Amino acid sequence: MPGATDGAVTLPTSASGDDDAELVRRLRAGDEEIFRRLVVQWSPAMLHLARTCVASTQSAEDVVQDAWLGVLRGLPGFQGRSSLRSWVFTIVINRARSRGVREARTITWSPLGAEDQHGPTVDPARFQGQEGRYPGHWTLTGAPTRWDEHPERRALTQEALDLVRGELGGLPPRQRLVVTLRDVHGVSSEEVCEALDISPQNQRLLLHCGRAVLRTRLEEYYRGR
Amino acid sequence: MTVLPGLDCNHVVELVTDLLDGDLDAVTARRVEQHLTECPGCDAYVEQIHRTVGALGGATVEGLSPQAQQELVHAFRTFHRGA
Numbered sequence A: 001m002p003g004a005t006d007g008a009v010t011l012p013t014s015a016s017g018d019d020d021a022e023l024v025r026r027l028r029a030g031d032e033e034i035f036r037r038l039v040v041q042w043s044p045a046m047l048h049l050a051r052t053c054v055a056s057t058q059s060a061e062d063v064v065q066d067a068w069l070g071v072l073r074g075l076p077g078f079q080g081r082s083s084l085r086s087w088v089f090t091i092v093i094n095r096a097r098s099r100g101v102r103e104a105r106t107i108t109w110s111p112l113g114a115e116d117q118h119g120p121t122v123d124p125a126r127f128q129g130q131e132g133r134y135p136g137h138w139t140l141t142g143a144p145t146r147w148d149e150h151p152e153r154r155a156l157t158q159e160a161l162d163l164v165r166g167e168l169g170g171l172p173p174r175q176r177l178v179v180t181l182r183d184v185h186g187v188s189s190e191e192v193c194e195a196l197d198i199s200p201q202n203q204r205l206l207l208h209c210g211r212a213v214l215r216t217r218l219e220e221y222y223r224g225r
Numbered sequence B: 001m002t003v004l005p006g007l008d009c010n011h012v013v014e015l016v017t018d019l020l021d022g023d024l025d026a027v028t029a030r031r032v033e034q035h036l037t038e039c040p041g042c043d044a045y046v047e048q049i050h051r052t053v054g055a056l057g058g059a060t061v062e063g064l065s066p067q068a069q070q071e072l073v074h075a076f077r078t079f080h081r082g083a
Helices: A017-028 A032-051 A056-078 A085-102 A158-166 A173-184 A190-198 A198-222 B018-021 B026-037 B039-059 B068-083
Strands: none
Touching: A017 A032, A017 A056, A032 A056, A032 A085, A032 A173, A032 B026, A032 B068, A056 A085, A056 A190, A056 B068, A085 A190, A085 B018, A158 A173, A158 A198, A158 B039, A173 A190, A190 A198, A190 B018, A198 B068, B018 B039, B026 B039
8 A cells, every 4th residue: 555654553443432542542642644544544435425515526625624624623622422433524514514505505414305215125026926926035037146157257347346336326315425435435334323413224224225226236237238 | 945934035135234234133133044045036135235335345435635635644743733
């Protein structure tokens, strides 16, 4: 990894309180290397968060930079009631929202949106109906088949990877945000709930529906559409 | 095809997110795991969700510009010198 000269420094990234306490201690003590690493590791997710509220990539950069300065100022008073990372994310969101308001960017951030309504994530036609021999079980043609039964497709091809990452951008905004934080940036469910101020059920639902759509797109790709 | 009373495939596919996050209660988790060993369709489904999540995890992500990072480290240094 370019620039990573000190391999001996480990950077805890989990949401566990013990790791956080150590991070906070080192940041408060002025450990520049730790600060630099957090900026490198957390800023991509912060940029994504900010970008959901503001009008341009440049605005998002400004918000994230400003948020880090806010983190510096707020760190002496950080109570550890949430994980350090979700606290940092909350600072980003608050700043991005006020900037989004100034930029007159309309965002829907109500607790529940249309996309939170839970229907089946797999086409019901793929399961046997009440008249079937095994109601609720896959039909003969509806059952998923393993993608790697085709030896040449054992690993996801570059084309498939590009496809799924492109489709991520097409998800409804709240699903996209949760799936991006969880699966692209590796943020824990607890941290997502804290940062976005949503319930665990809501978080689960957005993630569940978003992932199911992306799987379906990949399946269509592997079935040759 | 094995029939497991009360746990049909159309139910299992809606439990996959809880399963992967370890959020199922122990009894349900065991029943789902058991279902997966007996149902190739659901087993493939869960594996495909895994692969989908894995594909997202390898995506390149945009960070702050090197200049912005430098400015922040500088601010950090100044902040601690001043403190």
